[in-house]
Amino acid sequence: MEPSAKPEPKKINLERVEMSKQAPEVRRQNFDEVAFGYTAEEAMAEASRCLDCKKPGCVANCPVEINIPAFIRAIKAGDFAEGIRIIRQKNCLPAVTGRVCPQEEQCEGGCVFAKKHGSIAIGRLERFLADWEANQGESMQNVQKPQVTGFKVAVIGGGPAGLTVAGDLIQLGHSVTVYEALHKVGGVLVYGIPEFRLPKKIVRREVEYLKNLGVEMVENYIIGKTRTVDSLLEEYDAIFIGSGAGLPWFMDIPGNNLNGVYSANEYLTRMNLMKGYTFPSVQTPIKQHKRVAVIGGGNVAMDCARTALRLGGEAHIVYRRSRDELPARLEEVENAEEEGVIFDFLTLPTACIGNENAWVTGLACKKMELGEPDASGRRSPIPIPDSDYVMPVDAIIYAIGNSPNPLIPATTPDLTVGRKGNIDAEEATGKTSKTKVWAGGDVVTGAATVILAMGAGRKAARDIHAYLQSLPGK
Ligand SMILES: Cc1cc2nc3c(=O)[nH]c(=O)nc-3n(C[C@H](O)[C@H](O)[C@H](O)COP(=O)(O)OP(=O)(O)OC[C@H]3O[C@@H](n4cnc5c(N)ncnc54)[C@H](O)[C@@H]3O)c2cc1C
CATH class of the missing domain: 3.50.50.60 (FAD/NAD(P)-binding domain)
Known part of the structure; x- marks a missing residue:
């Protein structure tokens, strides 16, 4: 009798799937995006490298705690709609973070493959799902509107910190207005990071998503000049300051x-x-x-x-x-x-x-x-x-380097600032020294990263929501 054949060991594609980009001699002549992004086949091949660890180091290293193994599993199964749904539970700017996050230090730094073969390309997979969603053109209509609470929150600054607060609070039923000093919302994502790394239409898409959720955006409006924080407090139940670090050194x-x-x-x-x-x-x-x-x-x-x-x-x-x-x-x-x-x-x-x-x-x-x-x-x-x-x-x-602009602290009594002009705020909650005022992002930490600003926004939104829930209902 023939000896029974040993089952073939399951093959894992060890090497990272590369992402194609414009050739250097071509791209130095234009402002188009350098990298093209994965195709569906490339994304599924890259996702298939993931070992789906029991204790995923990638999630532990993500400031907004995205369930990374779950969205990668969805890509492996070809269920891209489920993949982006999982990301959006924690991240309102996936097309942005998929492009500009320092993934090698964060999620990808925690991957078991980081030292050998190259970690799973988590950022590229996130970008793939966000771009796939944009090409479907449906997601924004699918959003379920929560029950309205009647509470009003003002967000100062339309960068990643402010937009995260706005996205989180609007989905909890609060009314949110973002006040932005420049003529376009987006913060450094629109005025700093160049088109060839982060096309403006991608930021616009994410901002439109928030507008569709019901966030009101007021541009060309400088808090500290057009109107003060104290004056906003007469109208709003809570205020988040996410005015960034725009003062150059x-x-x-x-x-x-x-x-x-x-x-x-x-x-x-x-x-x-x-x-x-x-x-x-x-x-x-x-x-x-x-x-x-x-x-x-x-x-x-x-x-x-x-x-x-x-x-x-x-x-x-x-x-x-x-x-x-x-x-x-x-x-x-x-x-x-x-x-x-x-x-x-x-x-x-x-x-x-x-x-x-x-x-x-x-x-x-x-x-x-x-x-x-x-x-x-x-x-x-x-x-x-x-x-x-x-x-x-x-x-x-x-x-x-940059530090925060002194305009808001200079026009807001009771708001304490540190030695470098950063607004003092509790790390876990974003609470400032002033009642009903929270802050987060670069205005608190000094110039840092998009995802850290978003993480700070998430914590502040959670605390603002808890505070609003503690108030008598409207
Ligand atoms: C050129 C450049 C490249 C970068 N590249 C990367 C990268 O690749 N990856 C990465 O993770 N990070 C990068 N960063 C850092 C990252 O962009 C910031 O850490 C992040 O944007 C901070 O978010 P924020 O919301 O705190 O502030 P910001 O993005 O600065 O947004 C603050 C917003 O508040 C507005 N504002 C300020 N004052 C007022 C006021 N008084 N009233 C109303 N509005 C006001 C500003 O106009 C601005 O729109 C880069 C930064 C720069 C400058």
Whole structure:
């Protein structure tokens, strides 16, 4: 008799399914999105790598606690509607977070495959489901309206923190109005992150979703100028402040007032929100610089350099440490390198240099070397004597950080702020020192990430809801 054949072990596709993107030489000529996203077949192949762990490290690392294994199971089964339904229970901006979250540090960092073979591409799968949903064009009509409570909440700032609060509270039956200072809701998602990383139509889609749920959006409305927090309190039962960290930092060096010196905020707002790059079809021209120095090494610096490149200039990243210490996401550094951004590592700017008409002509710099690790664990840069030189450039962009704008604290009595101007708020609830006022996102933490802002919004929404439930009904 033939020995019984051993069953074939179940094969798991170990290697990550790559996502196709525009070739570097093509994409550096346009502002279209760099990455194309997975097809349904690619998404199902990638989902099939998931081991569906009993104690999923991915969920533990997700600030908004999405049931990641469940949505991946749904993709594996080809049930995309169920997949997006699971995500939307916890995340009102999946098309955004699927694109810009630092997944390698969060969900994907907790994956058992992270060290070998590459973690499951959770962000790409999330993006796939959100884009699939958008292509169905149905989801917004399917939303069930909750019973109306009669309570009114004002949200200050239409960034990820404010939009999360709005999305969570409207679904609990409260009436929500978002007040946004700029002419478009979305926060950094529309004025900061460039079109080639996060197309504006995607943010618009997510904002429309909230509007369909019943959230009222009031644009061009600056709280602290058009109306104060105290005046809002006369009309609303609770207020959430999610006004972000939009006040740019500059180095204390000569020449900052020259023409051609920008903050990243100004440069990116002109380019992204005001679409300077499509002039003359929009009336917001931006100067086309030939050689641009971007000071900084984070995501914001990469965005500025890659934008300058797309405008036809040569773009330099000037960073005082080495490549290993760059705070930007590796994916963005690699994208910038592929596109031709030039990295000037171990370089410290010492002055902005200008001509007789006060236009920038160069950036004076000093070369550095790395010394011992500092308090942050990163090796500190030390100047090399007699290494000064001038880099010829016609624009300098500061991308070294931001802090919250002082307008709201300055016009709101009883609201306490920390040393750097951040509003003090309890981490677990977002409660501030002022009764009926909550805060969260960058205005509390300083410049951080989209998902952390959303996580803070979620906690505050939960606490605001608990507070409203404790009040006599309306
Ligand atoms: C260029 C750039 C690239 C980035 N890239 C990434 C990335 O890849 N991944 C990532 O996770 N994070 C990234 N970040 C960080 C991330 O975008 C922020 O951490 C996040 O947007 C913070 O959300 P928020 O809601 O707290 O604030 P914001 O997004 O800043 O939104 C605050 C909103 O409040 C409005 N506002 C301010 N003051 C008032 C007022 N007085 N009245 C009414 N409205 C007001 C502002 O106009 C703004 O719309 C990036 C940031 C920048 C600048």
